[in-house]
Amino acid sequence: MKGDVRVLPLGGIPELEEEDDLGALLVEAAERAGGFEPNDVLVVAQKAVSKVEGRVVHLDRIEPSARARELAGDEDARRIEVILAESREILRARPPLVIAETRHGFVCASAGVDASNAKGAGTLVLLPLDPDASARRLRDRIRDLRDLELGVIVSDSFGRAWRRGTTDVALGVAGLSPLLDLKGTRDSAGYELHATEIAVADEVAGAAELVMGKIDGVPAAIVRGLELAGEGSGLDLLMPRERDLFR
Amino acid sequence: MKGDVRVLPLGGIPELEEEDDLGALLVEAAERAGGFEPNDVLVVAQKAVSKVEGRVVHLDRIEPSARARELAGDEDARRIEVILAESREILRARPPLVIAETRHGFVCASAGVDASNAKGAGTLVLLPLDPDASARRLRDRIRDLRDLELGVIVSDSFGRAWRRGTTDVALGVAGLSPLLDLKGTRDSAGYELHATEIAVADEVAGAAELVMGKIDGVPAAIVRGLELAGEGSGLDLLMPRERDLFR
Numbered sequence: 001m002k003g004d005v006r007v008l009p010l011g012g013i014p015e016l017e018e019e020d021d022l023g024a025l026l027v028e029a030a031e032r033a034g035g036f037e038p039n040d041v042l043v044v045a046q047k048a049v050s051k052v053e054g055r056v057v058h059l060d061r062i063e064p065s066a067r068a069r070e071l072a073g074d075e076d077a078r079r080i081e082v083i084l085a086e087s088r089e090i091l092r093a094r095p096p097l098v099i100a101e102t103r104h105g106f107v108c109a110s111a112g113v114d115a116s117n118a119k120g121a122g123t124l125v126l127l128p129l130d131p132d133a134s135a136r137r138l139r140d141r142i143r144d145l146r147d148l149e150l151g152v153i154v155s156d157s158f159g160r161a162w163r164r165g166t167t168d169v170a171l172g173v174a175g176l177s178p179l180l181d182l183k184g185t186r187d188s189a190g191y192e193l194h195a196t197e198i199a200v201a202d203e204v205a206g207a208a209e210l211v212m213g214k215i216d217g218v219p220a221a222i223v224r225g226l227e228l229a230g231e232g233s234g235l236d237l238l239m240p241r242e243r244d245l246f247r
Numbered sequence: 248m249k250g251d252v253r254v255l256p257l258g259g260i261p262e263l264e265e266e267d268d269l270g271a272l273l274v275e276a277a278e279r280a281g282g283f284e285p286n287d288v289l290v291v292a293q294k295a296v297s298k299v300e301g302r303v304v305h306l307d308r309i310e311p312s313a314r315a316r317e318l319a320g321d322e323d324a325r326r327i328e329v330i331l332a333e334s335r336e337i338l339r340a341r342p343p344l345v346i347a348e349t350r351h352g353f354v355c356a357s358a359g360v361d362a363s364n365a366k367g368a369g370t371l372v373l374l375p376l377d378p379d380a381s382a383r384r385l386r387d388r389i390r391d392l393r394d395l396e397l398g399v400i401v402s403d404s405f406g407r408a409w410r411r412g413t414t415d416v417a418l419g420v421a422g423l424s425p426l427l428d429l430k431g432t433r434d435s436a437g438y439e440l441h442a443t444e445i446a447v448a449d450e451v452a453g454a455a456e457l458v459m460g461k462i463d464g465v466p467a468a469i470v471r472g473l474e475l476a477g478e479g480s481g482l483d484l485l486m487p488r489e490r491d492l493f494r
């Protein structure tokens with residue numbers, strides 16, 4: 001039997017700006033919460049990561065294209081222009097809702113472009129250019145500061161097909177394996193399980209969201225009690241196009 | 248700031264059969280884990296619920312239709328026949344993979360029909376007829392036994408469009424509100440959040456899966472530290488057909 005899992009909010013992080021030392025801020029927040037422990041998974045909201053990486057655009061510098069104006073309807077066409085620039089493909093558009101595949105390969109609303117909670121009006125926050133690299137940088141920085149080997153997940157809130165509401169999922173990972181493959185494993189009745197691959201990194205991101213919330217300055221959480229050691233990429237969680245039934 | 252969330256596995260539950268008193272077994276398991284506390288959410292795997300409700304079919308009593316044989320390809324057409332009987336609509340079929348909308352309205356692989364872990368060979372486990380009613384019965388039974396008001400979630404592992412791996416989601420709920428609506432809420436910069444509805448019951452189900460696993464006789468978990476009080480239905484988590492862009 002696996003043991004308990006604990007999810008601890010990391011709060012008291014100030015409003016973030018480009019080039020802030022997020023790793024150091026998270027170490028301080030963790031120490032206020034009792035400190036990191038070995039095998040902890042640190043989950044950090046994409047928006048916090050994007051801000052320190054300077055992935056913020058100012059709407060007043062955006063000139064919308066004709067296609068953006070057409071898709072925008074009554075919405076701000078500059079925002080649609082930014083979404084188009086972040087997208088590899090638009091899957092569905094019903095203004096103001098646009099479902100896009102990002103340049104990384106994530107399928108989500110607005111290609112992950114988000115207006116809420118950006119510092120100052122008229123700015124948009126984009127996804128990190130390489131969320132795995134963002135996770136690795138945080139992992140490396142924390143190792144440098146405290147000689148700790150953490151798993152790190154950069155998370156974001158995604159909608160889902162057929163279901164209402166968002167759940168947080170893993171965009172980038174470092175120091176952990178995002179999928180748990182049960183193929184070849186036998187269940188308690190002795191039957192081999194098949195088609196059983198669990199997206200543990202997404203479940204961990206969702207568990208972290210339960211304490212992070214959206215409005216209270218808690219951009220990160222520790223998930224403790226799992227053993228997800230291994231290596232992998234947030235892109236491992238993307239359904240390969242040839243296996244995707246919903247394009 | 249919200250506090251910590253804990254996820255506790257409820258183990259030592261024996262192999263279940265129809266008419267077993269699952270509520271009493273879960274109370275005993277919870278007491279081995281220190282007992283339930285007020286506001287606990289009890290997450291129970293659908294398969295455990297379905298077994299005690301007798302939602303099990305024997306393949307040798309199934310006569311496949313022509314349509315089932317056609318969809319089955321090299322697979323067992325009797326299994327496809329059971330899936331068709333559970334389905335309102337088949338969304339995609341690429342044998343052996345069938346994505347269906349169940350009679351309840353859930354969109355998932357095989358209409359939730361599952362072969363693995365069923366007691367004895369040649370049996371399939373179906374989803375509960377009314378997962379909310381299943382959750383309510385467990386909630387009522389535990390109230391009768393211990394005078395406790397729990398939230399209850401009946402969960403299952405669903406695949407997702409565009410992403411690999413399953414995550415556990417809520418099929419039925421009792422004594423809690425499955426969606427957290429942030430409309431009208433302002434973020435830390437004072438902007439109103441929009442399009443922000445969090446599927447907390449799905450995130451709670453996913454968090455529970457992290458300790459339940461698939462193979463070790465842990466069909467339930469307690470998620471402690473949340474305040475999800477309210478009322479609702481697992482069907483609240485279904486995207487209304489007219490808003491669904493992925494049919």
